Amino acid sequence: QKEVEQDPGPLSVPEGAIVSLNCTYSNSAFQYFMWYRQYSRKGPELLMYTYSSGNKEDGRFTAQVDKSSKYISLFIRDSQPSDSATYLCAMSRAGNNRKLIWGLGTSLAVNP
Amino acid sequence: NAGVTQTPKFRVLKTGQSMTLLCAQDMNHEYMYWYRQDPGMGLRLIHYSVGEGTTAKGEVPDGYNVSRLKKQNFLLGLESAAPSQTSVYFCASSSPLEPSGTDTQYFGPGTRLTVL
Numbered sequence: 001q002k003e004v005e006q007d008p009g010p011l012s013v014p015e016g017a018i019v020s021l022n023c024t025y026s027n028s029a030f031q032y033f034m035w036y037r038q039y040s041r042k043g044p045e046l047l048m049y050t051y052s053s054g055n056k057e058d059g060r061f062t063a064q065v066d067k068s069s070k071y072i073s074l075f076i077r078d079s080q081p082s083d084s085a086t087y088l089c090a091m092s093r094a095g096n097n098r099k100l101i102w103g104l105g106t107s108l109a110v111n112p
Numbered sequence: 113n114a115g116v117t118q119t120p121k122f123r124v125l126k127t128g129q130s131m132t133l134l135c136a137q138d139m140n141h142e143y144m145y146w147y148r149q150d151p152g153m154g155l156r157l158i159h160y161s162v163g164e165g166t167t168a169k170g171e172v173p174d175g176y177n178v179s180r181l182k183k184q185n186f187l188l189g190l191e192s193a194a195p196s197q198t199s200v201y202f203c204a205s206s207s208p209l210e211p212s213g214t215d216t217q218y219f220g221p222g223t224r225l226t227v228l
Contacts, residue, residue, distance in 0.1 A: 044219050046217070046218075099157060
């Protein structure tokens with residue numbers, strides 16, 4: 001079993017839809033949870049991060065962490081064609097371990 | 113401020129040839145990483161470095177070597193390329209002094225390598 005599971009999709013939605021992207025994980029030691037966005041033929045870039053449990057909102061994006069269920073989510077409201085990309089979740093333990101554990105990424109297409 | 117740059121952007125090799133991929137960062141980051149990304153496999157860590165002169169193995173280190181002689185540069189070498197090393201290679205860097213306290217990694221644009 002992989003430490004982080006993420007459905008690769010692809011996910012196709014109409015413009016304006018609410019998008020929900022999810023990852024599950026098995027290691028309860030993870031404390032930092034991140035979402036990266038990767039446009040086609042580009043490197044990943046950090047979109048949002050959350051420490052421990054709870055919600056974090058940034059504009060149209062909301063990240064949620066439920067440590068009791070070992071489940072994290074990224075919600076995109078009023079999705080735009082420019083949101084079309086691959087979204088990767090990543091996690092790490094607290095302390096000096098700087099290595100991220102990555103999900104496979106979910107491919108999202110927002111259709112005008 | 114260019115961030116993380118990678119050289120070259122594209123390369124085609126024949127089996128058995130060698131090459132070096134160069135990563136440079138101008139953010140004064142301590143940590144640097146080399147990943148490969150393949151369809152259905154996601155990002156896999158090849159090697160990483162926590163400081164100048166140090167390197168460590170990641171998840172898939174076989175067939176690769178690295179060096180970090182200068183803080184701003186991280187080199188990835190393929191001594192004898194194999195078709196299984198056809199991939200997109202990404203370099204990343206991060207800093208333990210990141211205000212968020214997270215492992216925010218900043219990525220380069222990638223190198224697309226094909227081994228025939």
